[in-house]
Amino acid sequence: MGGTLRGEEADEFMAPNGAWEIDGEPYVLALGSRFRWFRSRIVGGRTNHWGRVALRFSAMDFKPRSPDGVGDDWPISYEELAPYYDKVESYIGVFGSKENIASSPDGIFQPPPLNRCTETILKKACDKVKVLCVPARMAIITQPLNGRPACHYCGQCSRGCKSASNFSSIQVLIPPALATGHLAMITNAMAREILVGKNGEAEAVSYIDRTTKAEKQVRARSFVVAASTCESRACC
């Protein structure tokens, strides 16, 4: 089995080299702090090693203020976004089961894998005490899709899936986008601000070229902010 990266036991199977410590890392820790945050400054970002749990937001996630007065309602509803969830799930491949759970809407699912022994026992116990127990919804294919073979259950997902049976943007989205000839990929670029025009609409992304430290801008009609908890990526 693999050796650890920089002595960190939890990292031994992680695909992104660098793990918790990245050379040139701009973040520092307060003295005595043990807070650590896994950053993946690589093409494909966290999609290289995420857990592949792919849940939809529900109607109540989009409108939390209306029912209980807390938080803010989004300007769009679940119903408006649902067709796009359909498209994404159909393209990347997500397994799951239709359960009609209000807080976790059903999607376009491939069949879930059969339960393992422990899951079978757990399911029986949950049924006995009437606790809902359903298969996860995960971006792993159990049937071939767009030239990608179904998962063969080798269990090495965190190292990256050689057969591209789980979803990562580097294996599933970027190759076909590059093949169109219309994708320009800019790496070593830290997005710093979305610039807004006089009409209040986003019109450019300002980013810092990590190699030259120069500030550059990209103008576009549409922007996607792929937000993580501690930092974001912007695509246009």
Ligand code: SF4
């Ligand atoms: S084929 Fe292996 S690495 Fe790929 S998704 Fe299945 S278990 Fe994970």
